[in-house]
Amino acid sequence: MKKNGVTLKKRAVLIILLVPARSFCCVNCNPQLQSAIKASWQENGMAIVSPFMALLLITGFLCWLALRKNRKLLSPAAVPLLCASMVLGMGLGGFADGIVFHQILQWHEMLSNRMPTDNLLGKSVNMFWDGIFHLFTLLTTLTGMLLMWKVLKTAHNSDSGYFLGAGLLAGWGIFNLVEGVINHEAFGLHNVREAADRKEFWNLGFHFLGIGLIAAGA
Numbered sequence: 385m386k387k388n389g390v391t392l393k394k395r396a397v398l399i400i401l402l403v404p405a406r407s408f409c410c411v412n413c414n415p416q417l418q419s420a421i422k423a424s425w426q427e428n429g430m431a432i433v434s435p436f437m438a439l440l441l442i443t444g445f446l447c448w449l450a451l452r453k454n455r456k457l458l459s460p461a462a463v464p465l466l467c468a469s470m471v472l473g474m475g476l477g478g479f480a481d482g483i484v485f486h487q488i489l490q491w492h493e494m495l496s497n498r499m500p501t502d503n504l505l506g507k508s509v510n511m512f513w514d515g516i517f518h519l520f521t522l523l524t525t526l527t528g529m530l531l532m533w534k535v536l537k538t539a540h541n542s543d544s545g546y547f548l549g550a551g552l553l554a555g556w557g558i559f560n561l562v563e564g565v566i567n568h569e570a571f572g573l574h575n576v577r578e579a580a581d582r583k584e585f586w587n588l589g590f591h592f593l594g595i596g597l598i599a600a601g602a
Contacts, residue, residue: 472528475554
């Protein structure tokens with residue numbers, strides 16, 4: 385009886401967990417949510433992809449600079465660490481943006497200027513694209529870590545903490561500036577603070593933060 389009772393409890397908990405998931409939260413289970421995500425991609429696909437592509441090109445260029453053998457920019461020993469830390473800074477800056485502004489403060493989400501988050505469907509679609517955004521920042525961070533490992537195990541490359549810090553700050557600033565200009569200004573996917581009366585004031589503040597981080601790194 386006790387064994388049957390435990391089994392029934394497990395089944396009850398499973399049902400409690402699965403019913404809400406199947407009713408709305410599961411992307412694979414909810415046709416309405418699937419359609420909304422598909423529609424958001426058809427309407428905003430180019431705008432969504434653009435900042436990712438720009439950051440990907442910058443990342444690729446920095447990786448090339450870090451790994452090439454003949455270097456004339458700055459000190460040859462400093463370039464690899466500086467470029468690797470900039471890639472890592474871009475990834476960590478993206479994480480900081482997503483964690484602070486998207487999740488903790490919830491000032492904006494990926495498509496919050498085009499798809500309001502005041503209902504469950506809009507919130508879920510924005511959450512999906514926030515997940516894609518965080519996946520990109522995770523891959524950028526991992527790329528920076530692997531590049532850093534490659535650089536530091538190679539002889540004659542600098543291991544200066546100054547170049548590490550400079551690269552992290554500059555990379556974070558590059559992320560803010562690229563993401564802000566493309567998402568906030570060019571395509572208007574979201575604003576820094578959607579509920580603010582003067583949205584442009586917060587957007588400009590975000591741009592100046594990016595410029596300040598780059599200047600601090602320099």
